[in-house]
Amino acid sequence: MSDYERQRKRHLARALTLAPDLIERLEWSADQLAVHRVQRLRELVGYAIGGSPWHRERLAGVDVARLDEATLRALPPMTKTDLMAHFDKIVTDGRVTLDRVNAHLETVSTGSYLLDQYTAITSGGSSEQRGVFVYDWDGWATFWVGLFRYLLRAKWADPELASRPMVWGWVMAAHFTHATAALSRTFASSDSINLRFPVTLPTERIVAGLNEAQPDILVGYASALYVLSAEAEAGRLRIAPRKVLSSAEPLLPETRAAAERAWNVGVGNVWGTSEVGGTAIPCDHSGSHLGADLMIVEPVDEHGHPVAPGEPSAKVYLTNLYNHTMPLIRYEITDEITVLPQHCPCGSAMPCIGDIQGRLDDVFEYADRRVHPHVFRSALSQHAGIVEYQVHQTPHGAHIAIRPHGRVDLDQLRRELAEALHATGLESPNITLETVERLKRDDGPAKLKRFVPLANEDSQRTGRHTLAATI
Ligand SMILES: [Zn+2]
Incomplete structure (x- = not known):
């Protein structure tokens, strides 16, 4: 076993240790979630002021002990341009410089951790500028559990699924610097078989691969699912997934309807970001729940003022509550989201968002x-x-x-x-x-x-x- 293999197995074990607590939080009340967020926010901001020269200067005078979600709104937002321009002063470990991370990213396909503990990814979404993000050991494990905790819970609760590996078919990015590919490598286990079909392959090869793999879970970019549902309707793609997940691109109503018609299952919409991971994750009822214990999500208008539930935002400020190595506090992303005013039938107190409609990349x-x-x-x-x-x-x-x-x-x-x-x-x-x-x-x-x-x-x-x- 290689050093990397040993390390990543230790990482997987750590993630599985964290999982039961993170899964239990899906049942928390709104009050429990709110109390937890404020605690974590104070820890994060205190840590950022202590370890990041850039945050220290910007957050001078903030009374951390009194900080809450209301007073958070008075803090200045940050952008990807800020992150990339002041990277070395934002990261709380002085050894983790942008030059060092970029050099690491060049060699990442061979499998390694940065400084034996960090995982680096680049943003592969449709945002305008290349972003680089570094997660610490527990941060990366939490990123993974945060994305998959609904499915882990479903697998562990189903005797048939629990008795065998779950087969995943990924029709997404090809390179390990992208979060999805990096995650499926770090956390590969005998409990799940991850088969990746890069969207860059010709459609007929993806179809042939999926026909052979017969995935339990099909995950793909919305545009890829649209192409694949047409292949299924034409009889060329013959799979029966238990769940279909759309990710990384806006899921248009037509795409959702085509996929539901093709496979007769609910289509869950994953809103993942390189900044916080599982930003909104579908439950068994296919509602997309914000990760309300792991982050603070502020939907705002174009001037940065909060928008009410039911109203679409122009952008979103994200605060990552679990990755202290790279403190992202009110980090602006330009996704348009609508937090739904009603609760999901599943009973979770974590709010749901509607399908993101904006920013569809074109085929x-x-x-x-x-x-x-x-x-x-x-x-x-x-x-x-x-x-x-x-x-x-x-x-x-x-x-x-x-x-x-x-x-x-x-x-x-x-x-x-x-x-x-x-x-x-x-x-x-x-x-x-x-x-x-x-x-x-x-x-x-x-x-x-x-x-x-x-x-x-x-x-x-x-x-x-x-x-x-x-x-
Ligand atoms: Zn739900």
């Missing part, structure tokens, strides 16, 4: 090929010098505008992108790259449409909007 269609935006995301996110980018579909490939920060090897990147597109079945793909000082934002200053399909550019000209062009 590019080339003749008979559908190319998932992750094909591009995956290659682009590996280059630390890229701050943000925009991908325009062209008839035989893509034109990509890149805003660099430091050196980016464009020839290398062009080759990687062409290879990735070729691997999806596209003949002789044509990739052009351009570095720019600023990206064009059609819908105002805040939102960037990162993936612009050809059909979408056509429809923008003619005013025609088709479902196929947006899913």
Whole structure:
């Protein structure tokens, strides 16, 4: 057994030790949750002031002993730009510098911990800028349990499932720097079999793999589930999952309906973020519950003022209550969420959110090929010098505008992108790259449409909007 294997098994054991307590909290009352959050908030802010020079300066004068969720609102929010610009002063372990983490991320596919204890991931979502996040030992274990505690509870309570490994089919990211792939490696066990089918594979290979795997749980990007439910309706994909989970992309009503029709099971919507992990997780009734013991979620309008339950937010401030190594306090993300005013039939006091509708990435269609935006995301996110980018579909490939920060090897990147597109079945793909000082934002200053399909550019000209062009 390799050193890494020994370490990660110890990590798995630690996560399973933490799990019963984290599962029990799903039954807590709203009052218990609120008391717990305030305790953890005071611990977090106290720790941040003690260990992070950046937080210490910003939070000077905060009376930690009196801090609660109301007074938290007076604290300044932080952004990904802050995190990346002041990384070394935000992290509470002085050895964990951005340079060191970036160097570690380059070698992460061989399997290792940073400084024998930390796990680093990059944000692979549709946000504009590359983000790097570092979790400490218990933080990463909590991240995993927080995401899977409903399913762990279901498995342990079902005699048939408890007696055998649960089979997962993941149709998601390919690279270990992304949270989902990194988690399934760290916490692999004989209790669950994780089979990953990168969305960058041609659809027929994913279908063949899933037919062989016969997963109990199918997890995928919403856009991938949409493609797979069409494959199931056509009779090519023949699986009978107990649960279908959509993740990382907005789940449109059409996508949910298509998946429910294809497999006749509830579709749960996972709202995972690199910042706090299982931000909202589906219960057995498919309501998506906020992780109200592990984080503070503040839905706010565009000016940062709180919005009431039932109202959609313009953005969200997240406070991670369990990862002290990288204190994220009122960290802004631009997801639009609606906290539902009503309770879920499952009885949990953790509030539910509605399906996130905003920020759907687009699939590019080339003749008979559908190319998932992750094909591009995956290659682009590996280059630390890229701050943000925009991908325009062209008839035989893509034109990509890149805003660099430091050196980016464009020839290398062009080759990687062409290879990735070729691997999806596209003949002789044509990739052009351009570095720019600023990206064009059609819908105002805040939102960037990162993936612009050809059909979408056509429809923008003619005013025609088709479902196929947006899913
Ligand atoms: Zn529920």
